[in-house]
Amino acid sequence: MGYEAIIFDLDNTLLNFELCERQAILGALENCAVSLDLNGVSETNFIQVFETYNSQYWKQRETFSPRDLIEMSYQSTLAQLDIQTDQISNLGESYWHIFNHFAVMEPDVNEVLTVLARNYRLAVITNGFISAQLPRMQAAGIEHFFEEVVVSEAIGFAKPSPEIFHYALSRLNLTPTEVLYVGDSLKHDYAGATQVNIDFCYYNRKNQNLPPEAKPKFIISELLNLLELIN
Incomplete structure (x- = not known):
């Protein structure tokens, strides 16, 4: 196949976004002494409501900062579930931290990256x-594996826009093939990879x-399974 480089998505490919988010949502509540049990609300219910608001507010990410979006999500969730607290600002800060x-x-991210790094950029x-x-990659201890990390905010284009893929190729000085x-x-x-004729491996x-x-x-x-395909 002759690949020179393997490029990865981050969330739900290398990092488990759902578990990272769950950890942050519930961890912030604990840090700010907001008890779900005392309010008769289950963790599952709180997370479902939070994620619904968060997905709505996240569409305004060009207008609001990440911390603002998280605070808005907590505020709406707590209001809907009738949970009283004066810790909204602290909840947002704690979540983000x-x-x-x-x-x-x-699973197996370190092993896969270690093996691939021997033969591929x-x-x-x-x-x-x-x-x-970038801090999340550092927290996972995987940032050193990667020659380039292209983040949509930094270049003004997000997947599936072909521009973000073209940018990554130019940074690596490689062709799609x-x-x-x-x-x-x-x-x-x-959708993004196929627009620029990059072979795509679907992590199902x-x-x-x-x-x-x-x-x-x-x-x-x-x-x-990736190691079996290309090594």
Whole structure:
């Protein structure tokens, strides 16, 4: 196949976003002494409501800072669940600290990156904020594996925009045929990579059925499978 570099998505490919987010949501509540038990609210219910608001507010990320968006999510969630607290600002700050300094990795990430780094140049393309993505990689202890980390906020384009892929290729001084891109999202990763003719490996971490129009070059259910494909 002749790949020179392997480029990875970050969230839900190398880092488990759902577990990182859950850790931050609940950890901030604990740090700020907001008890769900005393208010008769389950952790699952709180997280579901929080994530609903957060996904709505996150669409305004060009207007508000990450911390503002998190505070807005807590404020709306607490109001809906009728939980009283004067810790909204502290909740946002605590969430952001936990989210950026504690990482939960997908299975076998260190082993896979260690093996791949012997024969391939490695890079990351990720949507998100510089203030979050880089510290999270450092918290996971994986930043040293990567020659380039391209964050959407830094360049003004987000996946699936072809511009972010072209930018990464230019930084690596490679052509599309020399790169394999690995990611978990058909909407952002697959769509973006195929627009610029980069071979795509779909990390199907939840073993979901693919729509008939989706035809990635490779499909893996575990990251370890990647080593069998290209080594």
